[in-house]
Amino acid sequence: MGRSPCCEKMGLKKGPWTPEEDQKLMAYIKEHGHGSWRALPAKAGLQRCGKSCRLRWTNYLRPDIKRGKFSLQEEQTIIQLHALLGNRWSAIATHLPKRTDNEIKNYWNTHLKKRLTKMGIDPVTHKPKTDALSSGDGPNKDSANLSHMAQWESARLEAEARSARESKLGTAASNNLFQLGSTSAHHLLAKTASSQLLNSSSTQCLDVLKAWQGVWSKFTQPGGFQGWDNISSAGTLDLESPTSTLNFSEVAFPTVENLAVLECNGIPSTLPELLTSSTAMHGDAWMADTLRTMSGSASGNVAALSSLMEGFTDIMVDNTEGGDDYEENKNYWNSILNLVNASPSNSPVF
DNA sequence: AAATCAAACAACCGCGGGAAG
DNA sequence: ACTTCCCGCGGTTGTTTGATT
Secondary structure, eight states, X not given: OOOOOSSOOTTOOOSSOOHHHHHHHHHHHHHHOOOOTTTHHHHHTOSSOHHHHHHHIIIIIOTTOOOSOOOHHHHHHHHHHHHHHSSOHHHHHTTSTTOOHHHHHHHIIIIIHHHHHHTTBOTTTOSBOHHHHHSOSSXXXXXXXXXXXXXXXXXXXXXXXXXXXXXXXXXXXXXXGGGSTTXXXXXXXXXXXXXXXXXXXXXXXHHHHHHHHHHHHHHHSTTOOOOGGGGGGGGGOOOOOSOOOOOTTTOOOTTHHHHHXXXXXXXXXXXXXXXXXXXXXXXXXXXXXXXXXTOOOOOOOHHHXXXXXXXXXXXXXXXXXXXXXXXXXXXXXXXXXXXXXXXOSSOOOO
């Protein structure tokens, strides 16, 4: 159908806004509200089209806009929501208070997308890139890491499919995630996974959990990683810590959904990154509590876990020499990895 | 110091959906 | 039911800023 242009082109200014224009726009909206955007420019004495005014207001001048660097939490939310929703920036923005869709979109395009690409993860599908795996320049460390990431992802997908089938019997919260309005995606995902977790009777992965906790302690102890030889004892590590009070129905942390994946997955390939990131976020006490809460018989094969985690180990060993930035970088990247893994594989879901 | 390049950010464009007439 | 208008969205382009040569 015929459609009129959004504004008359003649005599209307384009390009960057001046402080005077900003002042006029803010003053007018403060006094009258924006009303009809089309009619606003004339009333406010601006030589702009209504569309330009609306954009300037919603993306820049609105008083409830938070500007500046994105926090790690915000980055995590963006990645997770993008895996679920795709490029639906306005929908993503509703879960990031005080951030605009435009800002999120720009941040994704200029930062997050590149980082995922560098990691060999397709920023569109949030899956490992096959070409990145096959076109490596030899058996270098990066390609090895990518290979292992793909391996983890592959096993994760299987686990998710299984988990999804089982979860149909329980809560449908994950399917209704974005119909629930303002509640944060992290909390909803966590609650969904929590119920899955509590419904589980399997504890066969706990030996591996314990093993990983041992591995983690090797990394975090003074001197850093001491080599795989020391990990053989990790399966019997003493998990002494204060009495656990962990309550999965109330504690909402962004990685608990991954624990739900573990309970039904014979090979917990998502373990390295998810436990690392969880520990990074919540501390070793959290890890100890979690393990104790979920505790069952320990009869694991640490060697099998070791094999799965070689690529991850390379990263960690490299980082132990990273100086003051080590902790920050480690936490950051593990969180990103964790969130990539935490995202449903079939996106968008609506 | 100047030129060049890349990254980051702001703004524009065109389309589609929904409301109103 | 159809047309027109308005708004919001996502993709894209343009501008600014900072780093590098």
